[in-house]
Amino acid sequence: MTATALQTKVHPALEGSLLLEVTSVRAQTNSITSISFGHPLGEQLPSYVPGSHLVVQYGTGANSYSLTGAGSAPTEYTISVLRVEDGAGGSLAMHALSVGDRVQVSRPRSAFAPAATAKHHLLIAAGIGITPVLSHARYAAEWGASASLIYVHRPGTGAHVEDARELLGSDLTECTDRNSFREVLTTKLTTQKLGTHLYVCGPTDFMDSVLEQARDLGWPKGLLHSEAFSAAALDDGQPFAVNLVRSGVKLDVPAGVSLLETLESAGLNIPNMCRKGICGECAAPVLRGAPQHRDLYLTDQEKADNTTIMCCVSRSLDKELELDL
Amino acid sequence: MRTASQSPATGTGGEPGFRGVISVSFGAADASADHDADGVSRQDLRFASANPEALANLRSVLAHSRVGVRLVLAGPPADVHAAASAVAVCGLVDEEITILCDEVGPRVIFCGHCHTSTTTDHAIGTDVVCQGCATTLTFTDHFSRRVGGYLGFSAHAEEAA
Ligand code: FES
Numbered sequence A: 001m002t003a004t005a006l007q008t009k010v011h012p013a014l015e016g017s018l019l020l021e022v023t024s025v026r027a028q029t030n031s032i033t034s035i036s037f038g039h040p041l042g043e044q045l046p047s048y049v050p051g052s053h054l055v056v057q058y059g060t061g062a063n064s065y066s067l068t069g070a071g072s073a074p075t076e077y078t079i080s081v082l083r084v085e086d087g088a089g090g091s092l093a094m095h096a097l098s099v100g101d102r103v104q105v106s107r108p109r110s111a112f113a114p115a116a117t118a119k120h121h122l123l124i125a126a127g128i129g130i131t132p133v134l135s136h137a138r139y140a141a142e143w144g145a146s147a148s149l150i151y152v153h154r155p156g157t158g159a160h161v162e163d164a165r166e167l168l169g170s171d172l173t174e175c176t177d178r179n180s181f182r183e184v185l186t187t188k189l190t191t192q193k194l195g196t197h198l199y200v201c202g203p204t205d206f207m208d209s210v211l212e213q214a215r216d217l218g219w220p221k222g223l224l225h226s227e228a229f230s231a232a233a234l235d236d237g238q239p240f241a242v243n244l245v246r247s248g249v250k251l252d253v254p255a256g257v258s259l260l261e262t263l264e265s266a267g268l269n270i271p272n273m274c275r276k277g278i279c280g281e282c283a284a285p286v287l288r289g290a291p292q293h294r295d296l297y298l299t300d301q302e303k304a305d306n307t308t309i310m311c312c313v314s315r316s317l318d319k320e321l322e323l324d325l
Numbered sequence B: 001m002r003t004a005s006q007s008p009a010t011g012t013g014g015e016p017g018f019r020g021v022i023s024v025s026f027g028a029a030d031a032s033a034d035h036d037a038d039g040v041s042r043q044d045l046r047f048a049s050a051n052p053e054a055l056a057n058l059r060s061v062l063a064h065s066r067v068g069v070r071l072v073l074a075g076p077p078a079d080v081h082a083a084a085s086a087v088a089v090c091g092l093v094d095e096e097i098t099i100l101c102d103e104v105g106p107r108v109i110f111c112g113h114c115h116t117s118t119t120t121d122h123a124i125g126t127d128v129v130c131q132g133c134a135t136t137l138t139f140t141d142h143f144s145r146r147v148g149g150y151l152g153f154s155a156h157a158e159e160a161a
């Protein structure tokens, strides 16, 4: 019997997922809590690539969280969640969990993997962005890969600070204010041996400025990796129309209403989960027209192909899109 | 042959290193002529050919370079591609390397059947006989940095099949 058989009402996007039990809850800081999930019968869980995330169901919604472990032959999946009082409720639901609770989670998904050819991994994290980067650091320590970490956190509010110190020793640089970080970053970006790959996770503006400075200092795109853990607020966008070729209907998508909402109110059943361009569940095939990609899921190449649209957040550059729906 | 003079900085990742343009010329080519790098510091390396000594020299220059560096390789295709393949082990990605191939000159054809490399002066699109298995190979401009050569495949495969 598989664990999933125990659950009756599974979020459609979580099919093939796992029903796991909360095995531990530990406060990292006042606002960040680490939660571990294990198989109810103590079985081993599927391995994952460092930097992977897990989609966790709560009530009728779902959210994705980075796994903090190294990923090889795990018996537990551990996430660290920052409490967001005015969020959609996911973080509050996570913080309300206690040992023994059962939760539906996806299989781990990889979108921030370490480069196999890297000679060195330069990890950069701010705040709760430490979570996927910690997974990379653990993996590097486990397999003897070369890694260093710049971790920006305010004194007393940083999660996993002790873990990072233990894993990286003198290869960890902690910064507790913006000015010292700026100095450290400039030094690090100009002194990395060839074959170094950079991985950054943190607030969107933090990541943008790190990536911009790296590019200015001559870092090629192929060495830069970033993981957005929070989607930036998106504007309402322009109205456009969609032509659903298989259903033979044409719908208008007004400004401020998402394509996903439009499709749903027309009675279509579109799998979805995060509804913010992260999880990749709401992909729809595009036959004609150029989507205005606003998701964090598709790769740059996939976006350039213009054959898929994540309909929860993305819109259209053309007046009309033709979809294979 | 002369190589650029360079202070032999030793040590690991944490120190400043060269982040400008490294122009590497093989034979009579001049990598520096094709690539103007205004205001960017540069190093010129000149080698007669991409022999093991030259490649070792190039790798040691790269070991003292830091991310941000750009490598320009100029010369006959066989030399340029041997160098491109040799520096791949240093972890350089394509965006960091500019290849300026002489229009003519020896190319290395990697046999897709027996994996022997054959050097030829023939132009792209022509046939060459594999030194390893004597198959008549045709080759296109598909160059593999991994094997350091153009992929050659049986010129008459469709007839044989
Ligand atoms: S629902 Fe998650 S990407 Fe659209």
Ligand SMILES: [Zn+2]
Pocket (backbone or CB within 6 Å): B111, B112, B113, B114, B115, B116, B130, B131, B132, B133, B134, B135
């Ligand atoms: Zn052969």
